[in-house]
């Protein structure tokens with residue numbers, strides 16, 4: 329990774345902007361290996377040095393991983409000329425970190441969205457080679473039955489030569505409710521799978537991706553950083 333300017337390094341940890349980092353350094357509130365930093369331009373190796381800001385170790389990480397409870401009505405994109413994107417739900421320091429969503433959710437879909445700048449993890453999580461399961465909760469307009477479960481298990485044909493991999497379908501307490509497990513991610517896949525059974529999806533929420541589950545304590549539109557353990561488990565899924 330090598331050395332970086334101290335203000336940039338602090339800003340990359342997400343809590344403070346670059347301007348705030350400069351101010352904290354100026355006030356002598358930033359300690360590098362126990363010594364107050366003298367300049368924002370000081371070059372520091374974030375992986376080796378201990379950096380305390382106001383006495384607190386901000387936990388330098390090479391990459392950032394954020395779990396967002398995506399609400400309906402925002403795009404799973406990093407920018408859009410007209411519409412709000414998931415990045416607009418994050419505070420400015422996090423918006424500057426090059427985060428992108430790992431696998432898109434439709435505008436009207438809610439639930440778990442992982443945002444990171446770790447391209448390698450994202451690439452592998454989305455690759456069919458690694459079969460990272462995605463679990464969704466869906467509500468449909470017409471009650472589901474065992475023939476739907478069997479069709480999902482067989483692999484739904486979406487028209488042309490497009491065939492889905494076998495998918496899990498568990499009917500909920502009410503036959504309009506379903507838990508769907510996908511091992512791949514085609515465009516509008518769940519809606520198209522149900523449509524092929526003559527059913528429309530009225531509500532869709534992603535609950536998990538591999539070992540990562542949506543933290544139900546997160547309100548819609550809120551985010552939190554992944555824990556070290558969650559990141560390690562995601563790598564363990566691959």
Ligand code: URA
Pocket residue numbers: 432433434435437515516517518519520532
């Ligand atoms: N399948 C869909 O149809 N939409 C989503 O947002 C995710 C999976």
